[in-house]
Amino acid sequence: MGKAFDPSLIIEFIPTLFHYLGVTLQILAASIFLGLILGVAAAIPRLFNIPILNQLVILYVSFIRGTPILIQLFLVFYGLPAVLQIIKIDVSKLEAIYFVIITYAISNGAGFSEIFRGAIRAVDKGQTEAAYSVGMTSTQNFFRIVMPQALRIAFPNVANSVIGSLKDTSLAFTIGVMDMMGRGDTLISATAHALEVYISLSIIYYSVVLLFEKTLGKLEKFFNRYQKADLSAAA
Amino acid sequence: MTIDIPFIWTAFKEIIKSLPITLVLTLVPLAVGFLIGLAVALVRIYKIRFLNQAANGYVSFFRGTPIIMHIMAIYYGIPLLIDQVSFKFDLNIQTNKIPIILFVLIALSLAAGAYLSEMIRSGIISVSTGQLEAAYSVGMTKFQAMFRIVLPQALAQSIPNFTNLFVGFLHTSSIAFLVSEKELTGAANIVASTNLKFLEAFIAAGIIYWVLTILVEGISFLLEKRVTSYSRGGVS
Numbered sequence: 001m002g003k004a005f006d007p008s009l010i011i012e013f014i015p016t017l018f019h020y021l022g023v024t025l026q027i028l029a030a031s032i033f034l035g036l037i038l039g040v041a042a043a044i045p046r047l048f049n050i051p052i053l054n055q056l057v058i059l060y061v062s063f064i065r066g067t068p069i070l071i072q073l074f075l076v077f078y079g080l081p082a083v084l085q086i087i088k089i090d091v092s093k094l095e096a097i098y099f100v101i102i103t104y105a106i107s108n109g110a111g112f113s114e115i116f117r118g119a120i121r122a123v124d125k126g127q128t129e130a131a132y133s134v135g136m137t138s139t140q141n142f143f144r145i146v147m148p149q150a151l152r153i154a155f156p157n158v159a160n161s162v163i164g165s166l167k168d169t170s171l172a173f174t175i176g177v178m179d180m181m182g183r184g185d186t187l188i189s190a191t192a193h194a195l196e197v198y199i200s201l202s203i204i205y206y207s208v209v210l211l212f213e214k215t216l217g218k219l220e221k222f223f224n225r226y227q228k229a230d231l232s233a234a235a
Numbered sequence: 236m237t238i239d240i241p242f243i244w245t246a247f248k249e250i251i252k253s254l255p256i257t258l259v260l261t262l263v264p265l266a267v268g269f270l271i272g273l274a275v276a277l278v279r280i281y282k283i284r285f286l287n288q289a290a291n292g293y294v295s296f297f298r299g300t301p302i303i304m305h306i307m308a309i310y311y312g313i314p315l316l317i318d319q320v321s322f323k324f325d326l327n328i329q330t331n332k333i334p335i336i337l338f339v340l341i342a343l344s345l346a347a348g349a350y351l352s353e354m355i356r357s358g359i360i361s362v363s364t365g366q367l368e369a370a371y372s373v374g375m376t377k378f379q380a381m382f383r384i385v386l387p388q389a390l391a392q393s394i395p396n397f398t399n400l401f402v403g404f405l406h407t408s409s410i411a412f413l414v415s416e417k418e419l420t421g422a423a424n425i426v427a428s429t430n431l432k433f434l435e436a437f438i439a440a441g442i443i444y445w446v447l448t449i450l451v452e453g454i455s456f457l458l459e460k461r462v463t464s465y466s467r468g469g470v471s
Binding site: 004005062063065066067068069070071072074075078079082167168170171174181194195198199201202205206209210213 | 237238295296299300301302303304307308311312315402405406407409410412413420423433434437438440441444445446447448449
């Protein structure tokens with residue numbers, strides 16, 4: 001299995017692999033953005049208790065939370081072309097990366113919808129009553145009073161989802177996407193130094209995750225800047 | 236390509252046979268990880284010198300890298316290490332005879348340990364210090380207070396977190412198929428490629444995972460109700 005372990009190769013592989021970090025971040029950014037839209041859309045029927053749509057969203061969230069991301073990836077990769085063929089759209093030429101983005105967007109959307117719902121529920125009812133008592137309309141109340149507070153509550157959970165999603169993108173190579181893992185795979189076939197490649201990849205992923213954690217932590221502090229110290233520790 | 240609905244059932248019957256492997260890949264890492272996590276959490280709570288830094292590094296690294304990395308690094312790394320050792324001491328161990336599932340179990344256990352230590356730690360911290368003081372005041376030792384008073388409460392509180400982790404690891408075990416382990420996803424992949432019916436096989440696998448998840452969540456809900464039935468007050 002492979003050749004003798006060569007630590008110097010770990011350093012040597014890092015720049016090659018780092019080059020493909022862009023693809024990983026692209027998948028992440030696109031899927032988070034689409035996921036946020038989907039999450040808001042899915043949270044609305046749950047919050048306003050719209051019949052039928054409400055049940056559909058419950059089913060959607062339950063399915064996404066009940067199946068591994070790998071299975072979802074395969075289902076979209078093999079299922080989407082079959083479904084779209086019924087309405088005569090041919091996507092067989094579409095690059096694998098789009099399937100990955102769609103999968104992760106659907107997956108993130110389910111998570112985000114639950115986070116948003118919880119965050120909006122967590123805003124004190126008295127805030128809404130106070131808004132109405134000063135004569136705000138329900139739209140004003142939502143956008144000016146409830147949403148800013150809900151965003152603050154939702155932020156740490158969204159940040160966790162983003163970091164989790166970053167780590168999940170490492171599975172995109174299973175359907176043939178040339179991201180960091182995919183490039184690592186080709187490096188292994190070319191050099192037979194599997195362990196070194198995976199150590200290099202771990203170093204890159206770990207650095208990026210640490211960087212994300214630091215940045216998102218700073219942002220969280222920023223969102224909590226009007227909170228009293230003891231309150232922000234509890235939230 | 237059209238969807239062959241009856242084949243989903245055929246695939247289902249074929250894939251469900253590998254359910255035990257998925258369960259082993261979920262339960263064993265969580266059991267081993269619980270012991271690792273408990274030890275690491277205690278090291279971090281009592282701030283034992285040197286060990287504390289090592290524990291922090293371990294938790295941070297394993298939580299900061301994808302689990303597929305741990306599986307791959309151990310899958311390729313351990314045989315290399317054993318080969319070196321056995322070459323040096325002339326032990327004549329054949330690394331290719333070691334079953335692959337062992338590597339996956341080690342990797343998943345280490346990952347589970349890191350995640351569980353954080354959960355156990357936050358559970359312990361959330362138990363009020365009054366409980367500890369009360370335990371000391373009736374003459375319990377530090378050890379007794381931790382294991383008889385604090386930990387049971389901490390673990391009871393952590394049940395929702397443990398459930399999420401359980402479901403997470405049930406899903407994570409699907410990664411094992413990448414090192415050709417024949418668990419649910421691996422079996423689905425084999426059924427899919429031998430019959431060239433990919434969508435149907437993965438639908439069947441998805442349904443199995445979905446049902447498992449719902450079952451686990453249901454059991455956890457009942458367990459939580461039972462375990463926390465004595466602590467309805469405002470203490471915890």
